[in-house]
Amino acid sequence: MKLAVVREKREAEKRVAATPETIKKLKGLGFDVHVEAGAGQSASIPDDAFKEAGATISADIGSALDGADVIFSVQGIEADDAAKAKKGALQLAVLNPFVEKDRVKAYADAGLMAVAMEFVPRITRAQSMDVLSSQSNLAGYKAVLDAAAEFSRAFPMMMTAAGTVAPAKVMVMGAGVAGLQAIATAKRLGAVVSATDVRPAAKEQVESLGGTFVMVEDEETAAAETSGGYAKEMSDDYKAKQAALIAETLAKQDIAITTALIPGRPAPKLITEEMLKTMKPGSVIVDLAVEMGGNCALSKPGEIVEAHGVKIVGHLNVPSRLATDASALYARNLVHYITPHVKEGALEIDFEDEVVAESLITKDGAVVSERLQEAS
Template sequence: MAVAIAVTRERRDGETRCALTPETVKKLTALGATVTVEAGTGLGSSIPDADYAAAGATVAPDTKAALAGADVLLKVRGPTAQETSALRPGAVVVALLDAYREKETVAALAGAGVTAFAMEFVPRITRAQVMDALSSQANLAGYRAVIEAAYAYGKGFPMMMTAAGTVAAAKVFVMGAGVAGLQAVATARRLGAVVTATDVRPASKEQVESLGAKFVAVEDEEFRAAETAGGYAKPMSPEYQAKQAELTASHIVKQDVVVTTALIPGRPAPRLVTAAHVASMKPGSVIVDLAIDNGGNVEGAKAGEVATTPNGVKIVGWTNMAGRIAADASALYARNLVAFTGLLVKDGALAVDLEDDILRAAAVTHGGAVVHEGVRG
């Protein structure tokens, strides 16, 4: 029998993305799979049910009908308790599980005998690039962060010379030059801002400068060794953090817009911008905290809202920034999922091979147990 793939509506607050698009439905059916989509799945991304049906999917009226007989459930966020209980033992779930924090969801999946894969754990190796959902979503989030900053900022970004005088370019400081940060740098540059950026990873300096921005960091021996083999930032020593904080304080006071993007896998987001930093900024300045979903980089940031400080600085704390550009975010994430699902389907049948290095790295639950060492610990 063909592999039965199901997609259900996202029910987490504020989640506008969906796990499959009509384009990717066609790709999955070409693999020999059947696809069932719950009615209303694509509404947040402006995809009507009729488009899924035209692409070859069956549109089910509700969650129970969508999951009946499903071998694989594809999601953006982790499944609800209702969805997990409707899955048969041995079924597969693939989603952005937020596995370090969503312990109850992980435990429920293990208890149900479901094999669950977390897209955030896909290794950053060449073979897995097309499956890198963190990068696809961070890219869009970095772009949208600058758009949100421009909206909140009471002035223009580019220098403009007019008969009435010259308008100075906005000064934008991006903290964290990973995928989201580099896209924020590129977007701010395209809008005409004067851009600086910082990161603790030495490789980021060349990347920032290649985009026409200036790199700002304490470049000592610890800085030159501050990157893991996987390309992530390492936690820095208190001594380095103090030196970097002093440099940040002297730089941030001159900025009009600050975008923070720093994350450390499995840990709360590091605090980069303190209340003192915020208090030093000019009235009308804007800070966008892209790490708010993981606790935030900015003191005073409030998840899901724009906070205005007593000195008139706006701190943008929108959660799920990629979801604010839902159509593109869904399209890219769905392609990530299809590439990953290709590892699970062999000759039209479900074949979960945990000897595959990508599947092994992304596996969170299997055989009734939590198998990911970092999550289990």
């Protein structure tokens, strides 16, 4: 069995889909691993490290893909590379299929079995495969560091002979994996932290980390979470009530970190321009949803902009800004996904398995994902 690890082509993508640690595990499963030259360079993993772990270094993507039964990638091979892959090859990657419809079609046309790792169901036995959690955890941590880098004051309270420095006030909007890590990191840095989410279940998690929970609680919030643990889109009436509460709270904050995403939809607008105008001069917003339209009205993908005296940070691909650790976690996610489907050195995919059924998006020349079919 040949397994190809390709070099990422997309701008701002520094991660790689394998590490020397996971190469050894893949070799133990019976894979002949081929890594495209330079694949780990941006994640501080030289080709020699892959070689020492037992991988073969391929000069280019064509030779890496040639005859490969399995393809590991972070953001997926590009549409024009799909034709270079073996028909029936299994590709594991984060594919953003709701947006990248043309690429999904190219995978189907090429006969690839493409797995969207972000579609892995949030069930207990799939936790080790959950790329959204592994990457969001790092994004939440990095968001706080990015905020601290742009903030002109300190985070913790400091008692000095010259006087007292007040602690920074941080508000985290969205208490999923990224939000909870942001809360924990901001608390460790000494900030006073509050957080908001539409899911009532988030309250206990926020408070357990030392944050204050801010939320409009009514009948609608009881059904604000999907079976997969994601937030649902709320009614216009609820949004108006929540916006009023957020506006009141936001005016007292120094830093806001927004993390709210709805699968398959543009990110909800949580901070309007009117809210920005009420924030203190020198405040900072870090918008982790900027690639899906942003939670802040004036955030711009890949830029740090200033509006009404507030800095709005819109870094792209935040997990990639911690490429070494992000790659290590992501690579393990892929190994955990593939391992149950290798039997005595042969690839035997169980298409009845819930994880495969939910995450497989193309097979036998067609788009087979029900989620994509419903969205089209």
